[in-house]
Amino acid sequence: MTLSARAVDGGFRLLNGLHRALWRLSGGRVGSRAYGLDMVELTTIGRRSGRAHSTMLLVPLRDGERLVVVASKGGDVRDPDWFKNVVADPRVYLRERGRVRAMEARVASPVERERLWVRAVDRYPHYERYQRRAGREIPVVVLAPTAPASSRHRV
Numbered sequence: 001m002t003l004s005a006r007a008v009d010g011g012f013r014l015l016n017g018l019h020r021a022l023w024r025l026s027g028g029r030v031g032s033r034a035y036g037l038d039m040v041e042l043t044t045i046g047r048r049s050g051r052a053h054s055t056m057l058l059v060p061l062r063d064g065e066r067l068v069v070v071a072s073k074g075g076d077v078r079d080p081d082w083f084k085n086v087v088a089d090p091r092v093y094l095r096e097r098g099r100v101r102a103m104e105a106r107v108a109s110p111v112e113r114e115r116l117w118v119r120a121v122d123r124y125p126h127y128e129r130y131q132r133r134a135g136r137e138i139p140v141v142v143l144a145p146t147a148p149a150s151s152r153h154r155v
Contacts, residue, residue, distance in 0.1 A: 035124055038062075041095040042069070042143075044105075046081075047088035054095075055082045060120040060127075067094070068108075068116055071139040075130030083139055094143060101145055108140040116140045 035058065043054045061068035071083035086092060086105035094103045108116055117140055121127045131138050 035126075037124060038096070040067070040069075042082060043093040043095070044082050044085035045089045045091065047085050053082065053085065055080070057082075058124060060123040061116060065145045067103075067143045068120065069141050069143065070120055070124075070127055071141060072127055072130040072134070075133035077135050079136070079139065083141065086141060091146070092143065103143045104146050105141050105143050108142055112142075113137075113140045116142075 038059045039056055040059055041054050042057050043052050045051070046053050057069045059067050059069060071080050073080040087107065090105045092103050092105050094101050107113075117127075117138075120140065127138070
């Protein structure tokens with residue numbers, strides 16, 4: 001990894017950690033919205049470490065209980081680690097408004113991504129600039145609640 005990439009990653013970790021700390025200390029009163037959009041804490045399982053990792057994300061779109069997040073990493077040429085983690089293990093936890101929910105993440109299909117991307121850019125225009133800068137197709141991820149544990153294993 002280049003020195004520049006390490007600096008970008010370190011900056012993201014620092015800002016994300018500060019945001020998450022303020023958000024948690026305030027009970028979600030500080031940092032729960034940005035740019036007119038809701039913020040959530042997404043916890044994934046590390047694809048290499050097996051440990052829980054949390055990150056704060058904007059939610060540009062909602063469809064009932066389903067949420068849509070965008071793996072932009074601010075227009076970096078690399079996918080964010082949280083995205084790589086959900087590809088390896090789609091089971092995630094989402095903390096929002098003091099509530100934690102088990103969710104399942106899936107990458108939007110190409111047709112679905114096209115439709116969701118237009119709507120996400122409409123809600124948060126910076127995504128378009130990120131797309132140009134990234135030089136990669138920025139993934140769109142759909143988060144859906146999992147079935148309650150009591151109904152998950154019914155035959």
